Amino acid sequence: MVQADTGIDPTEAIRRQEIAEINGNAAERDELERRHGQVWSTAEVTAAFEIEGFAAPYVVVRRRSDGAKGSLQFQHSPRYYFNFEPYRP
Numbered sequence: 001m002v003q004a005d006t007g008i009d010p011t012e013a014i015r016r017q018e019i020a021e022i023n024g025n026a027a028e029r030d031e032l033e034r035r036h037g038q039v040w041s042t043a044e045v046t047a048a049f050e051i052e053g054f055a056a057p058y059v060v061v062r063r064r065s066d067g068a069k070g071s072l073q074f075q076h077s078p079r080y081y082f083n084f085e086p087y088r089p
Contacts, residue, residue, distance in 0.1 A: 026075045036082040045081045
């Protein structure tokens with residue numbers, strides 16, 4: 001969340017580090033599935049989820065099957081989405 005008074009995103013440094021780690025260890029689908037379970041391509045993620053926002057390496061999503069809101073992580077190339085975490089009320 002951006003702080004209104006400073007305009008600084010307090011998560012930026014952490015997210016930049018995670019982006020470097022994820023993309024520095026980018027993998028093909030079969031390896032990502034071994035690491036994280038279910039993996040989605042861009043076409044698959046848009047069919048399964050409504051994407052509500054991006055804050056790399058995360059996307060905020062709503063699962064189409066049941067309306068559950070949560071987040072996914074993604075790697076840049078090859079572009080795959082993984083590690084769905086539903087939000088807890």
